[in-house]
Amino acid sequence: MAARFNPLEADAHWQRVWEERDSFHARNDSGKPKSYILEMFPYPSGRIHVGHVRNYTMGDVLARYRRMKGFEVLHPMGWDAFGMPAENAAMEKKVHPGEWTRSNIATMRSQLKRLGLAFDWTREFATCDPEYYGHEQALFLDLFEAGLVYRKQSEVNWDPVDMTVLANEQVVDGKGWRSGAQVERRKLNQWFLKITDFAEELLDGLGSLDQWPDKVRLMQENWIGKSVGMRFRFEIGDPEPGMESFEVFTTRPDTIFGASFAALSPDHPIAQTLAEKNEEAAAFIAECKRGGTTAAELDTAEKLGFDTGLKAVHPLDPEWKLPLYIANFVLMDYGTGAVFGVPGHDQRDFEFATKYGLPIRRVVAPSLEQAGEPIGEEAENGGGVIVNSRLLDGMEVEAAKAEVIRRAESEGWGEGTTVWRLRDWGVSRQRYWGTPIPIIHCQSCGPVAVPKDQLPVVLPEDVSFDVPGNPLERHPTWKQTACPRCGGEARRETDTLDTFVDSSWYFIRFASQPADRPFDREVAQSWLPVDQYIGGVEHAILHLLYARFWTRALKRIGLLDVEEPFKGLFTQGMVTHETYRSADGRWLSPEELDRTDGKLTEAATGEPVQVGRVEKMSKSKKNTVDPDAILDQYGADAVRWFMLSDSPPERDLPWSEAGIEGSWRFVQRLWRMSVDQPGGEGEDKALARKLHHTIAAVGSNIDSLAFNKAVANIYELANSIEKAPASATRVEAVQTLLLLVAPMAPHLAEEAWRKLGKEGMIADATWPEADPALLVEDEVTIAIQINGKLRDTLTAPKGSPREALEEMALASDKVARSLEGKTPRKVIVVPDRLVNLVA
RNA sequence: GCGGACGUGGCGAAACCGGUAGACGCAGCAGACUUAAAAUCUGUUUCCAGACCCUGGAGUGCGGGUUCAAGUCCCGCCGUCCGCACCA
Numbered sequence: 001m002a003a004r005f006n007p008l009e010a011d012a013h014w015q016r017v018w019e020e021r022d023s024f025h026a027r028n029d030s031g032k033p034k035s036y037i038l039e040m041f042p043y044p045s046g047r048i049h050v051g052h053v054r055n056y057t058m059g060d061v062l063a064r065y066r067r068m069k070g071f072e073v074l075h076p077m078g079w080d081a082f083g084m085p086a087e088n089a090a091m092e093k094k095v096h097p098g099e100w101t102r103s104n105i106a107t108m109r110s111q112l113k114r115l116g117l118a119f120d121w122t123r124e125f126a127t128c129d130p131e132y133y134g135h136e137q138a139l140f141l142d143l144f145e146a147g148l149v150y151r152k153q154s155e156v157n158w159d160p161v162d163m164t165v166l167a168n169e170q171v172v173d174g175k176g177w178r179s180g181a182q183v184e185r186r187k188l189n190q191w192f193l194k195i196t197d198f199a200e201e202l203l204d205g206l207g208s209l210d211q212w213p214d215k216v217r218l219m220q221e222n223w224i225g226k227s228v229g230m231r232f233r234f235e236i237g238d239p240e241p242g243m244e245s246f247e248v249f250t251t252r253p254d255t256i257f258g259a260s261f262a263a264l265s266p267d268h269p270i271a272q273t274l275a276e277k278n279e280e281a282a283a284f285i286a287e288c289k290r291g292g293t294t295a296a297e298l299d300t301a302e303k304l305g306f307d308t309g310l311k312a313v314h315p316l317d318p319e320w321k322l323p324l325y326i327a328n329f330v331l332m333d334y335g336t337g338a339v340f341g342v343p344g345h346d347q348r349d350f351e352f353a354t355k356y357g358l359p360i361r362r363v364v365a366p367s368l369e370q371a372g373e374p375i376g377e378e379a380e381n382g383g384g385v386i387v388n389s390r391l392l393d394g395m396e397v398e399a400a401k402a403e404v405i406r407r408a409e410s411e412g413w414g415e416g417t418t419v420w421r422l423r424d425w426g427v428s429r430q431r432y433w434g435t436p437i438p439i440i441h442c443q444s445c446g447p448v449a450v451p452k453d454q455l456p457v458v459l460p461e462d463v464s465f466d467v468p469g470n471p472l473e474r475h476p477t478w479k480q481t482a483c484p485r486c487g488g489e490a491r492r493e494t495d496t497l498d499t500f501v502d503s504s505w506y507f508i509r510f511a512s513q514p515a516d517r518p519f520d521r522e523v524a525q526s527w528l529p530v531d532q533y534i535g536g537v538e539h540a541i542l543h544l545l546y547a548r549f550w551t552r553a554l555k556r557i558g559l560l561d562v563e564e565p566f567k568g569l570f571t572q573g574m575v576t577h578e579t580y581r582s583a584d585g586r587w588l589s590p591e592e593l594d595r596t597d598g599k600l601t602e603a604a605t606g607e608p609v610q611v612g613r614v615e616k617m618s619k620s621k622k623n624t625v626d627p628d629a630i631l632d633q634y635g636a637d638a639v640r641w642f643m644l645s646d647s648p649p650e651r652d653l654p655w656s657e658a659g660i661e662g663s664w665r666f667v668q669r670l671w672r673m674s675v676d677q678p679g680g681e682g683e684d685k686a687l688a689r690k691l692h693h694t695i696a697a698v699g700s701n702i703d704s705l706a707f708n709k710a711v712a713n714i715y716e717l718a719n720s721i722e723k724a725p726a727s728a729t730r731v732e733a734v735q736t737l738l739l740l741v742a743p744m745a746p747h748l749a750e751e752a753w754r755k756l757g758k759e760g761m762i763a764d765a766t767w768p769e770a771d772p773a774l775l776v777e778d779e780v781t782i783a784i785q786i787n788g789k790l791r792d793t794l795t796a797p798k799g800s801p802r803e804a805l806e807e808m809a810l811a812s813d814k815v816a817r818s819l820e821g822k823t824p825r826k827v828i829v830v831p832d833r834l835v836n837l838v839a
Numbered sequence: 840g841c842g843g844a845c846g847u848g849g850c851g852a853a854a855c856c857g858g859u860a861g862a863c864g865c866a867g868c869a870g871a872c873u874u875a876a877a878a879u880c881u882g883u884u885u886c887c888a889g890a891c892c893c894u895g896g897a898g899u900g901c902g903g904g905u906u907c908a909a910g911u912c913c914c915g916c917c918g919u920c921c922g923c924a925c926c927a
Contacts, residue, residue, distance in 0.1 A: 646864060
């Protein structure tokens with residue numbers, strides 16, 4: 001009886017061997033086909049959590065498998081190291097953000113290494129390394145010179161707690177995505193990246209991403225938000241100065257004769273001008289601003305309007321005057337900040353018209369004959385023919401749209417246009433711990449790029465965090481400099497870049513990292529796009545859209561010929577855990593529980609414990625599990641195995657003590673099977689079949705990231721091997737089994753491989769090939785049904801003719817009994833599958 | 840409100856093109872080994888009924904439909920989760 005597999009010794013041993021042999025170094029010039037496997041790099045917050053373990057284990061299995069399949073695999077790791085938490089730590093603990101970050105990185109790196117992940121650590125970097133952010137500054141300047149970066153005064157989302165600006169994407173329900181504080185509006189000079197220039201191609205590009213989840217593509221599509229329509233001008237009758245006309249945007253120009261009113265946003269310049277001399281208007285606008293922006297409030301918010309008394313002149317009939325309102329539902333930052341209302345065919349306009357007693361006209365009907373039917377309980381926004389619309393009558397919706405646009409353009413009062421929901425990306429942050437924006441503000445020359453030979457613009461080390469706000473702004477000397485153009489007195493930009501810029505190109509730097517430039521074009525292109533990217537769905541919009549944009553921007557300026565950075569995307573589920581509450585409602589961690597005689601009590605008090613829902617692990621609910629502790633107890637392979645078992649990878653994985661115990665037992669079982677293997681002679685055809693089926697199944701399941709199925713395949717094979725008598729086939733099956741588990745449980749696989757006296761490392765071994773001859777069964781089980789219900793099964797040679805199967809079915813005792821003497825009316829035979837007798 | 844995903848044993852789940860529902864794991868039950876326990880091994884485990892080594896019936900959220908045959912396709916509900924949110 002062999003000793004148990006000791007993961008603590010084996011893990012450390014093999015991790016050292018892999019490191020010494022540089023086993024996972026990705027070579028640029030090996031000549032093998034390349035495969036780039038990437039997991040989203042972590043923010044160094046302090047310690048690794050189980051979610052990281054799941055994420056990196058999945059990537060690791062794929063990376064190791066591809067290596068065994070003969071690919072040159074790039075599987076790198078680094079750190080998304082800039083960001084607010086480091087500054088918060090600096091404020092709370094009086095530690096420099098850099099020091100805090102570097103020490104977290106050291107901790108997390110050693111935690112990751114204990115998992116035995118096949119990373120090419122030679123390519124590791126942190127985004128806070130001046131070498132990295134210096135190259136980022138160079139790229140920023142390239143975009144600046146290409147006109148893709150600009151500065152403008154704009155109203156921004158200001159987070160009063162973090163004291164910084166947020167991008168639209170970072171405002172959730174009117175609150176800061178990090179701080180949760182109510183966001184305020186402020187006017188500031190900000191740097192923007194022209195992502196809207198790429199709206200069309202970012203949208204079209206989604207169509208080529210067939211290895212992305214539909215869900216993510218749809219989310220991006222909605223976020224980009226393309227609306228095709230027209231913009232046109234309303235003249236105001238009896239105009240006063242400053243309010244002669246206004247423009248509206250519509251996607252339904254065909255309904256132009258259904259208009260009952262026009263409405264301005266409370267923020268519209270005309271509304272603002274009006275408010276200056278009209279107290280009621282001013283009061284109404286103030287009222288609108290008070291309304292909340294949360295989902296619930298918006299849902300129930302009533303449509304409110306203020307009749308300005310002004311009249312808008314219908315562009316196709318100068319005699320037709322529409323009342324002009326200021327309305328709370330019109331948004332200034334979408335379209336033109338003004339709309340015309342067609343109550344018959346827009347639900348929002350319908351509600352507004354109902355409230356204010358405005359006419360509700362039908363201008364679209366299923367047919368011309370139904371032109372007279374009134375609009376019912378709600379607006380109709382379907383298609384049909386245009387009615388009650390003079391020159392448009394009888395046209396289909398699309399034809400009418402085109403006709404109105406054509407007229408407007410030829411008469412000069414409007415034009416066809418496309419409006420996007422996507423806004424330019426504001427990247428200025430009033431923070432210290434980020435990439436300094438490499439711009440110098442000169443009093444006479446304006447904003448000037450820092451010359452590239454002066455990069456990187458390095459963050460000063462001597463900063464204080466005693467007061468909120470930006471330490472760079474307060475630093476006594478850092479911002480003082482000379483203008484690179486005229487030599488005059490100048491000031492450095494003290495804003496830093498949004499950290500999403502850092503993560504928008506790190507995957508390129510992983511592929512190629514020359515010292516003197518951001519990346520080598522040829523080398524980067526040899527690896528990119530990333531073949532499989534794995535991470536959380538929470539990055540479906542922000543990070544993934546920005547990275548797609550950045551890649552396309554680099555292509556446009558000729559630095560890199562890659563359109564889409566991530567060919568395959570996989571969003572894995574979370575790791576969840578039961579929650580527990582004490583009798584008085586406190587959250588309890590699993591360690592605080594006592595489980596003697598089947599009852600769950602709080603160890604300290606003996607009080608009964610409420611078992612709560614299975615939820616995402618979080619510190620506040622005390623349902624987290626520390627990876628280091630379980631690694632100490634079970635070793636890397638059991639932890640990895642558990643991460644891959646049971647739940648499909650895209651779904652949530654409930655962590656359980658029993659589950660990890662089960663994985664531990666299986667790791668030990670594999671060990672015993674390998675080392676207590678009885679030698680034997682002769683062939684075992686059935687086992688050989690099972691073996692080769694498993695080889696094929698495990699391979700295809702790993703290829704499609706169905707790790708839970710691959711795990712099940714391996715269990716089945718292990719069960720078959722244990723039941724099989726000693727034979728040469730069995731010896732071979734055990735060795736092959738080790739190859740199959742090598743990507744998942746690499747330490748055990750190496751240890752057993754050596755114990756069996758096999759040559760070389762299993763990490764360098766080749767993935768076994770399934771013998772096609774053994775994948776074909778020569779006997780199949782045929783189901784015998786009567787009226788579609790299973791009555792019997794029988795075994796027949798594969799490929800038996802229909803007649804033979806029918807005959808066999810009719811010969812069955814059970815069939816005879818079930819038929820009760822009746823003759824089947826009809827017989828359906830599916831070769832190699834079933835016979836169905838219809839009685 | 841709009842859009843999307845999902846719903847299968849006590850639990851996590853499989854089930855390829857419509858063709859034997861519940862593979863595999865967890866938990867449970869029974870047994871073997873042991874002074875005993877742990878570990879390990881063997882058997883068993885969808886539900887109901889009975890003549891209980893066997894046989895019959897029901898069964899994939901609910902109600903209909905198509906089909907020789909439906910977890911899978913179609914229609915209508917119910918529920919859960921996710922994303923977006925007054926987008927003109």
